[in-house]
Amino acid sequence: MAKWFETHLPKIVLAPSFIAILIFVYGFIAWTAWVSLTRSRLLPRYEIEGFIQYDRLFASPRWDTAMNNLYIFGALFIGVSMILGLILAILLDQQIRVEGAIRTIYLYPMALSMIVTGTAWKWILNPGLGLEAMVKGWGYENFTFDWLVNPDMAIYTVVLAAIWQSSGFVMALFLAGLRSVDTEIIRAAQIDGIPTWRVYVSIIIPSMAPIFLSAFIVLAHLAIKAFDLVIALTGGGPGYATDLPATYMYAMAFSRGDIGQAAASAMIMMLVVFAIVVPYLYSELRARND
C-alpha cells in the first residue's frame, strides 16, 4: 500500500489540480456550451432551443467588429509585448546599476487598476488634453495624434495601453528565464567569438523556448480577456469601434441580460483560442519530448 502510494505520488499530487480543472474549467465549458443552446436571459435556463444564439451572434455587426478587433489587438499586443519584454529583459541583464528601480518602473503598470489608469491614458491620448495638445503647445502646430477619437485607429490606442500594462511582466518572465541559463555556456559562446546579440539570439533564447510558451500563454490570455482596459480607456468606442469579444460578452451577460448570447460568444472565443493555441502547444510539447 505504502509502496503503491509512493510510486503514484506524482500522480496523486497532480490529481487534485487536475480534477479541479476538469470540473471548474471543462465542466463549466460544457455548461456554457449547453447554455449557448438555450434562450437564457437574466439567469440561465436549460431548455435547449438549438443554434439560435449563434445565428443571432453572427448576424450582429458588433460581434464582427469585436472579432476583427481581437485579431488586430491580439496579434499586435502579443507580438509587440513579447519582443519588447524580451528586449527589455536583455537590456536589464547587462549588469545595470539601478536594475531594481528600473525593473519596478517597468513592472508597476501591472499593479495599477485599469479602472483608473484608463482615465489617465484617456487624458494622455485625448487630442485636446494630452500629448497632442502638449506638443502643439511646444509650437509644433501640425502635430496630430488623434487615434483615440478616430474609429479606425482607436483600437491601436488600446494596444498601446495594453502593452504598457503587460510588457513589464513579460520582461520579468524573460528575466527569470535569462537568469536560469548556465553562465558557463554564455562564456563558451563569448570565447567562440560570438557577438553578444548573437549569443542571445542563437543560444540563450532557444534554450528559453519553454519560457516563451509561458509568455505566449499569459499574453494570449490577457488578449482574449482584455476587458477593463477597453472599458476604462474607450468604453468600446468611438461607437463600438474598439469592442472586443470579452467586452461584447460582458455586455451581453450582465448589462443586457442576454446570457444565452453571452454563452454563444464565449464558445466562439474559446474555439478561436483553441485554433491558435493548440498547434503551438503541440509543437512545443513535442519538441521537448525527444
Place this chain on the structure above:
Amino acid sequence: MTDVSATPAPAATSERPRGRSFGKIALRWLLYIVLGLFALYYLMPLFVMLTTSLKSLEEIRTGDLLSLPRELTFDAWRTAWSEACTGIQCEGVKPYFWNSVMLAVPAVLISTLLGAMNGYVIAQWRFPGANIIFALMLFGCFIPFQVVLLPMARMLGLMGIAGTIPGLIFVHVIYGLGFTTLFFRNYYVTIPVELVKAAKVDGAGFVRIFFAIFLPLSIPIIVVSVIWQFTQIWNDFLFGVSFSQAGTQPVTVALNNIVNSTTGVKEYNVDMAAAIIAALPTLLVYIVAGKYFIRGLTAGSVKG
C-alpha cells in the same frame, strides 16, 4: 622562480585605468538612454495620476490635466485612504485593505505552491499522459471569467462558502493554477535531470527532492509567479464583486465604488489617489520580490 614567500598584494586596483574604449562607453550610455526612454513611457500615466491626485478638484475642472499642480494638496490622499465614501460608509479604502490581504496572501501562496508541485511533476516526473494533462491545464487559462461566474456561484453556494473569503480564495486558486503550473513546468524543464537522479540515489523521495532541491532553485520563477498571482488576485474585481458579500469585499470593489459614480460628482484627485494607494501592496511585492532575480542559481551543478 621558486619564490614562495608571499608578496604583498598589489596596491589595490587603482592603478588600472578605469576608462574603457570610447565605443564601449558610448554603448553603455546608449543602453542607459534607451532604458531611460522606456522608463518615461512607463511612468507617463503614473505622472498624470500623481499630479492629478495632488491637485484640488477646482484646479482639475479648470486646468490643464497634464500640467503640474499649481499648489500641492494632500487632501485627496487622506480622503481616499480614510474618508471617501464607498457606499454609506465613508471610511475610504482602508477597511477593505485587510480583506484583500486575507484573500490575496493565502491564495497566492497556495496557488504558487500547487503550481510549483504540478510543474515539478510534469517536468521532472513524466508519466504517460502528463503532457496531455498539462495541455488541458493550460487551455484552462483561457476560459473567460465571465462564463465562470454563474456556475461558480452555484458551486460555491452548494459548497457553503459563497460570500466568504475562503470561497474567494478557492476561486482564485483554481483559476490561478493553470498559470502557476505553466510557469513552473516551463522553468523546471530547463533544469538538468541529473539533479533528480542524484537526489533519488541519495534516498530522497518525491516530496523531499521538491522541497530540498527544486524549490531553492526556483527563486526567480517563484518571484514571477508571486508577482503574477498577487497582481491578478489583488487587482481582481469580477470575482471579488461577485463572490463576496458585505464585509468581505476586497479593496478593488472599494476603489471601484469610489471611482465609478454614474450620477454623482466625479472627484478625479481622490480617484487617482485611491488607485495609487490600492496599488501600493502590489508595488511593495514587486520591490521586495524583485530582489530575488538572482543570476546563476544552477551554477556548478553539472558538467556539460
Place this chain on the structure above:
Amino acid sequence: MAPILEINNLYKNYGATEVLKDINVSIDKGEFLVLVGPSGCGKSTLLNCIAGLEPISGGTLRIDGHDMTHVSPKDRDIAMVFQSYALYPTMSVAKNITFGMKVRGVDPETQKSKLAEVARQLQIEPFLNRRPGQLSGGQRQRVAMGRALVRDPKLFLFDEPLSNLDAKLRVEMRTEIKTLHHKLGASMVYVTHDQIEAMTLATKIVVMKGGIIQQIGSPSEIYNRPANLFVADFMGSPAMNLIPAKTQTGSGGTMIEIQRPDLEPIRLTDPRARGLPEDIILGLRPEDISEPGFRVGELVQEAPCKVEIVEPAGADTYVQTRLGGKPLTARLHSETEAAPGTVHNLAFDLAKVSYFEPESGKRIN
C-alpha cells in the same frame, strides 16, 4: 549467499539506439568490479540502469537477491558518484554531503562526524561552506565523491570519480577507496579510464565495447590473457603490439615469421605455436620487448630492428620500429642508445605472447 548484484540478459535502448546488449554480470559481496571500455560504450548507462535511474528495456537486474525492476532508486540502497557530478547547486558543500544522511534520518551527531571524516579524506575541509559554483573542477568532483562516501550502502557506483584530479591526489583517493573497500567490505562498481586505477582497484574487470561485454576477468587475466584483439589493444598503455604473422611448422618446431619492409623477416620460435592456423596475429606488450641483456628467460629471442622513432617518457624510453606492416613499440631503459635510423637489437619475450585469430579476433592460445 546470493550475489550482491546479478544482471541477466540486460538490454537498454534509447529510442532506436541499442546502447546495452545482452549484459550478464554478477558480483559477490565485497567484490570490486571495474568497468572499462571506450568512450560511449555504455558504462554510464549501465550504472544508471543498476541505480534504477533509467528503465531497462529487457532482462533482469537483482540486487542482493531481490528483483529490482520496479524498485525505485531510493529503495535500492546504493550510493553513486555521477560523471557529471550533479551537485545540488543551492546547497553548501557540507549540505551536499550530508543531505543523503539527513534524508535517511541519520542522527546529527553521526552526520557531523561522518562529514568531518569524509572531508578529511577528500581534503575538502577548507570549503565546506562554499556552494558548488565556487569550486574548482576537482573540488566539485571530490564533493560528489563525498556524497557517496558518507553512506553505507549495499553497493557503491562510481562513474569516473577521479578523472579531474591531479595524479597525486588521485593516488591518495585511490588509496582511500581501496581502504574503504577493505574496511567496510563494501561492494563496488567503478567506471574508470585510468588503467592503473582499474588494475590496482579491481577484483574483477569488465571490458565493454559498443554495449557488449568483451571480457570479464581478474586484472591479470585481462592484462595477460586478453580474450580478443579489442581487449588486447584497449588495455595497457602503450597498447599491446599486434603484429600479423605467419606460422611455419618445419623441422625445428613451429617458426613464426614476421615480414618487414626494410630488413629480412624476423623468425621466432615458440613451441606453443604448434597447431595454430597459418595466419595469426601475434600480441606482445611493449614492456616484453626490451634491450638485450635486461631480460632473461627461456623464450627471450633477439632480433635487430630499425628504430624509427624514439620517445623518451621520463622513466622509460619508447622506441618504434615497423614489423608486419605495423608500427611496433618497445619499452627500453631511459639510458638507451637507440637513435632514430639506427638498427638496434631488441629482445622479444615470447613467454608473454598472445595469439589471435585474424578474422574473429579471438584469442587462440
Place this chain on the structure above:
Amino acid sequence: MAPILEINNLYKNYGATEVLKDINVSIDKGEFLVLVGPSGCGKSTLLNCIAGLEPISGGTLRIDGHDMTHVSPKDRDIAMVFQSYALYPTMSVAKNITFGMKVRGVDPETQKSKLAEVARQLQIEPFLNRRPGQLSGGQRQRVAMGRALVRDPKLFLFDEPLSNLDAKLRVEMRTEIKTLHHKLGASMVYVTHDQIEAMTLATKIVVMKGGIIQQIGSPSEIYNRPANLFVADFMGSPAMNLIPAKTQTGSGGTMIEIQRPDLEPIRLTDPRARGLPEDIILGLRPEDISEPGFRVGELVQEAPCKVEIVEPAGADTYVQTRLGGKPLTARLHSETEAAPGTVHNLAFDLAKVSYFEPESGKRIN
C-alpha cells in the same frame, strides 16, 4: 616579436580569497604551455583570466603585445575548451562545432570540410546530429574539443580536455593536438592532470600550487631538476622518493647517510654532495632505484633493503622499503623475485639525485 601571451604580476581574488598571486608567465608564438598543479590551485582561474571571463584583480595581461585588460573575451581571438564542457544544449553536435564559424561568416563549404575533418579526428561522426544531452561524458568532451579545434585563433586554451576519455582515445587525441600544434604553429595553454600528457605535449611546463607559480621550465627540467620539494613530489608517478639524509664529509669524499629502522644506515657517496649542509633531503625517482645489474653507470650504488610491499602494476612491479623514516618506492622489473619481508639488493643511481634544503624545500644542487 612580442610574446603571444605575457602576464605580469597578475592577481586574482574572489572576494577575500586570493586565488592567484603574482603570476608572471610569457609564451612565444608556437609554444605549448602546460599548466599543472593540484586540484584547486588556480589553473582554471588563470585560463579564465587569460580568456577575459573573469576580471583580474591586479597586474597586466597582454596578448600578442596588446593590453587585454578591457578587451572582451570575444575580441581576444582565443579558443577555449572548458573543464565543464559548456556545450550549447539546444544545438546539435554539428551546430555546436560550426556555430562559431557561421557567426564569423566562414563560407559554408569551408565550414563543412572543417567540421568533417574535426569530426574524423575526434571520432564523433556517428552522432553529429545528436544534442549534447544525448551523449556520453567522453563524447561531450570531444565535442567541446571540436568547437575549439575548428578555429584558428591566436591562442588555444585547453582545460583538461581529455580527462573523460579512455586511455587509447586519449593517446590518439594527444597526437591530434600535437599535430595541430606542429602544423599550425599554434600557441597553446593546456591544463592537465595527466603527467604523460604534460611531458609529451609541453614545450614549457608551469607548476602551480595555491595560486603561486612554483617552477617554469621545459618538461625535462621539471622532471629532472625540480626546483623544490613540492615540484619534486608532485611531478612523476609514483612520486619521487624524498629521503631525509645527513652529509658527512670525511676522507673518502662526502658521504650521504640515510637512517633506517631495521637495518644499519645506508651510506652513499656522491662527489657532488660536497659543500651541502648537513641536513638534506635526497630526491630519487623510483625508476632510478632498480635491481642491480639492470642499471649501469658511474654513480650506481647498491644496498640491501628490506622489502615491505610488492605491488605489481602490469609492466613493472613497485616495491616499497623504508629509508630515513619514510617509505621508499623502487621500480623493478615485473619478473622480480622480491617478496615482502625479504631483503633485496637495490641499485641507487645517484647521477639522477636531487638535493633539497629541508626548511625552505629549495633545490640545492
Place this chain on the structure above:
Amino acid sequence: EPQAEVLHWWTSGGEAKAVGVLQEEFAENGGSWTDMPVAGGGGDAAMTALRARVLSGNAPTAVQLKGPAIQEWYEEGVLADISSVADAEGWADILPASIAGHMKCEDTWCAAPVNVHRVDWIWANADVLESNGIEMPTTWDEFNAAAEKLQEAGVIPLAHGGQAWQDATVFETVVLGLGGPEFFQKALVDLDPEALTSDTMKASFDQMRTLRGYVDDNFSGRDWNLATAMVMNGEAAFQIMGDWAKGEFLAAGKVPGEDFLCASTPGDGYLYNVDSFAMFNVDGDDKKAGQDLLAKLIVGPNFQKVFNMNKGSIPVRTDVALDEFDMCAQKSSEDMTAASDSGALLPSYAHGMALRGAQAGAITDVVTAHFNSDMSSDEAVQMLADAVANSM
C-alpha cells in the same frame, strides 16, 4: 429586529450621503442595515454581483433595480411581495401612475421607488448665451440656429461625451423632441417596427448627424462630467444630460439661473429615470420585517425629501413640498405633474426604464455606431429595425 442587506450602486459623495439618510432612518426604527455597495457601469457590476448572489442561494434583501429589469427578475421567480406595505401606505394614490406601473409585478408590489431623475434636460452656460444673444432653444431648429451662431463665435455649441449611453441619452431626447410623446412611446417603448423605420426616425438620425457637427473633435470617450465642466468653463454652450449634471454645477459653486441655465430639451414630454429598490425572496422573519420597513421608509415623505435634495433628483411622491429644492428641481416637478396628466410622462430608454437590456442595448449599438461614423440615416434606420428584431 428588522434586518436588511442592501445592494446598490450609490457609492460616491452625494449619492452615498443620500443613502446614508435611509440607513439612519432604518436604524432609528430599530433595523440593522448591512451595506453592499457595488458601483460601476451604471449598475452592471452590481447586477453581476446580484446574479452570483442569487445563484449561490444567498440573495440580498433589497436591491437597487429599475425599469423592466424588475419584471424580468420577477419572472425568474426571485422577488418578494411587499403589497401589504404598499397598500397600508397608499402608494397607489401618491405615485404617478406610470411610475407606479414599474413597481408592480403582475398585481403585486415588488419594488419601492426612490426618486425621479429627469433625463431630457439641456444645460447651458448663462454668460455664453448672453454674450452671443441666444435664448434657451425650445425647438430643435432653434437649437440648430443657435448652434450655428455659437460655432461662428468660436464656442463649441454642444458639450458631449462620446460614450454609448451619452449618445443614447441625446438620441432619445431628439426622438422625443421631433416625434413627440406618442411617437416616442411607439418607437422606443413598444418597438413598433413601422415607427422604427418611419421618416420621423430618419429625421431623428438626421438631427443626430447635425448635432455631431456641433460637437468638438475630441469628444470620444469623454466622461459626462468633463463635458459639464466644458459648459461651466464657457468652452461650450450646451450639454444634454440628466439632472445629475446639476450636482457638478452646484459642487463647483455655480448658481442655477445665474451661472447656468436648465431647460427641458426642445419638444414636449418628460423622460424619467426612476431609481427603485426591489425586494428579493429571503428566509427569516427579521429579514422580511426589514424589507417591509425599508419599503415603508423609502417611500416615506421624509426620506424622499432629504434624499432627493442631496441627489439632485425629485421625489416620486407628488405630495412632498419642494420649497427647499432649487429652481431646476421645482421645474422638473411641475413638468412631471403636467406630463403625467397629459400622458407624456415617459420612461427613458437610455437609462433602462423602457426596455429590456438586450433591446435597449441593440438600439444603443445602432445609435452610437451611427453617431461615430458617416452612416446615412436610411442605413441607420434599417440597422435599427434589424438589431431590434435580432434582440428579441
